[in-house]
Amino acid sequence: xxxxxxxxxxxxxxxxxxxxxxxxxxxxxxxxxxxxxxxxxxxxxxxxxxxxxxxxxxxxxxxxxxxxxxxxxxxxxxxxxxxxxxxxxxxxxxxxxxxxxxxxxxxxxxxxxxxxxxxxxxxxxxxxxxxxxxxxxxxxxxxxxxxxxxxxxxxxxxxxxxxxxx
Amino acid sequence: xxxxxxxxxxxxxxxxxxxxxxxxxxxxxxxxxxxxxxxxxxxxxxxxxxxxxxxxxxxxxxxxxxxxxxxxxxxxxxxxxxxxxxxxxxxxxxxxxxxxxxxxxxxxxxxxxxxxxxxxxxxxxxxxxxxxxxxxxxxxxxxxxxxxxxxxxxxxxxxxxxxxxxxxxxxxxxxxxxxxxxxxxxxxxxxxxxxxxxxxxxxxxxxxxxxxxxxxxxxxxxxxxxxxxxxxxxxxxxxxxxxxxxxxxxxxxxxxxxxxxxxxxxxxxxxxxxxxxxxxxxxxxxxxxxxxxxxxxxxxxxxxxxxxxxxxxxxxxx
Numbered sequence: 001x002x003x004x005x006x007x008x009x010x011x012x013x014x015x016x017x018x019x020x021x022x023x024x025x026x027x028x029x030x031x032x033x034x035x036x037x038x039x040x041x042x043x044x045x046x047x048x049x050x051x052x053x054x055x056x057x058x059x060x061x062x063x064x065x066x067x068x069x070x071x072x073x074x075x076x077x078x079x080x081x082x083x084x085x086x087x088x089x090x091x092x093x094x095x096x097x098x099x100x101x102x103x104x105x106x107x108x109x110x111x112x113x114x115x116x117x118x119x120x121x122x123x124x125x126x127x128x129x130x131x132x133x134x135x136x137x138x139x140x141x142x143x144x145x146x147x148x149x150x151x152x153x154x155x156x157x158x159x160x161x162x163x164x165x166x
Numbered sequence: 167x168x169x170x171x172x173x174x175x176x177x178x179x180x181x182x183x184x185x186x187x188x189x190x191x192x193x194x195x196x197x198x199x200x201x202x203x204x205x206x207x208x209x210x211x212x213x214x215x216x217x218x219x220x221x222x223x224x225x226x227x228x229x230x231x232x233x234x235x236x237x238x239x240x241x242x243x244x245x246x247x248x249x250x251x252x253x254x255x256x257x258x259x260x261x262x263x264x265x266x267x268x269x270x271x272x273x274x275x276x277x278x279x280x281x282x283x284x285x286x287x288x289x290x291x292x293x294x295x296x297x298x299x300x301x302x303x304x305x306x307x308x309x310x311x312x313x314x315x316x317x318x319x320x321x322x323x324x325x326x327x328x329x330x331x332x333x334x335x336x337x338x339x340x341x342x343x344x345x346x347x348x349x350x351x352x353x354x355x356x357x358x359x360x361x362x363x364x365x366x367x368x369x370x371x372x373x374x375x376x377x378x379x380x381x382x383x384x385x386x387x388x389x390x391x392x393x394x395x396x397x398x399x400x401x402x403x404x405x406x407x408x409x410x411x412x413x414x415x416x417x418x419x420x421x422x423x424x425x426x427x428x429x430x431x432x433x434x435x436x437x438x439x440x441x442x443x444x445x446x447x448x449x450x451x452x453x454x455x456x457x458x459x460x461x462x463x464x465x466x467x468x469x470x471x472x473x474x475x476x477x478x479x480x481x482x483x484x
Contacts, residue, residue, distance in 0.1 A: 002272045005328075006329045011381035012381075021376050022392045025389045025393050029397060030396075
């Protein structure tokens with residue numbers, strides 16, 4: 001009866017922030033606010049900012065046209081990473097910012113693409129207390145990645161990520 | 167013929183006699199030894215005949231021991247997951263009671279507003295909106311609808327602020343205490359790198375299908391466990407460690423990768439979880455008590471993950 005007036009449950013807060021409920025728990029622990037598992041609505045934007053959560057896949061995103069839908073998703077996401085200048089280890093962003101809002105299957109493909117590009121030495125991945133963070137490794141790799149995003153020509157290990165799903 | 171010195175012929179005869187006697191004795195001994203050798207060979211042949219039989223029996227005994235070990239491992243593994251499965255169902259049942267208590271608690275909150283007529287009126291207005299106001303709104307112009315909706319949002323915001331200012335309250339559940347277990351085990355894939363895993367008495371769907379579920383008591387229990395894992399990681403100076411969750415045999419498993427002595431990491435994480443479960447006000451109100459136990463990793467992983475290697479066993483025996 002009063003559910004919509006009372007502070008949010010973990011699941012409700014997770015939906016509003018755009019992360020998993022147990023990631024919300026992590027944020028509460030780090031902020032020393034885990035006494036209650038109810039989160040005031042007024043805290044949601046603060047928590048989102050604290051976590052570094054951003055929504056990149058908005059309706060006005062300029063999606064890269066590609067014969068292969070999943071490769072198009074990867075090119076678009078990596079293009080946004082470059083456009084936002086997440087280049088170098090001091091300019092990291094939450095890795096899930098790359099796919100937040102996409103269907104689960106596409107999120108999984110982008111997750112593997114990031115892993116493959118990190119293995120190829122193109123992306124820098126680091127675990128932090130606010131979750132896994134990513135950036136393009138440096139300016140040189142940014143140039144190579146920009147070219148790959150433009151042409152759609154990626155290393156075989158990266159291409160496997162969308163070819164396996166086709 | 168008188169006695170005289172011995173003759174050469176006699177010397178030959180005596181020596182020949184002595185030699186014959188010595189040869190005879192030696193031959194007798196040789197025959198005796200040959201008989202003994204034959205007996206020993208017969209015994210060896212008999213033992214060699216028995217050897218493969220003994221080896222077969224030995225192997226069968228070893229196999230039986232292995233089977234018993236594997237049976238124990240499998241029985242224990244299945245039994246632990248069965249017990250936790252039963253506990254997860256008990257928590258789901260208790261969650262219904264918690265929900266009922268929350269609804270009853272809402273009524274008590276409303277009753278408290280009797281002394282605050284303005285807020286009681288605002289609440290009544292809010293509750294009436296969907297039921298009575300909204301259905302009739304279509305008959306009015308957009309501008310009127312917009313003004314009514316805006317007013318409704320303002321009333322809601324006022325009520326939300328009121329409830330946020332109050333300390334959350336967890337209506338106590340009537341009934342018996344519910345005792346459940348959490349198993350913590352440490353796997354060591356590399357030296358100085360440990361994966362501390364916790365098997366919770368919670369359905370895996372709580373995490374895997376969280377976006378489709380109402381998060382109630384089961385989510386709260388899992389959240390307290392995760393809170394404890396993160397607190398332990400921070401205490402160990404590893405705040406970047408990430409809890410990863412998944413399902414195994416329908417139950418929720420949370421894992422965290424940590425660096426350090428595995429013998430110390432397991433108890434540290436278990437301690438953090440125990441404290442967080444104990445502090446959970448919503449669990450106290452639900453009368454749910456969790457006991458965190460550190461167990462061997464062999465007990466919570468399927469026996470096929472750690473098969474007993476026949477060659478290794480034979481090698482050890484040899």
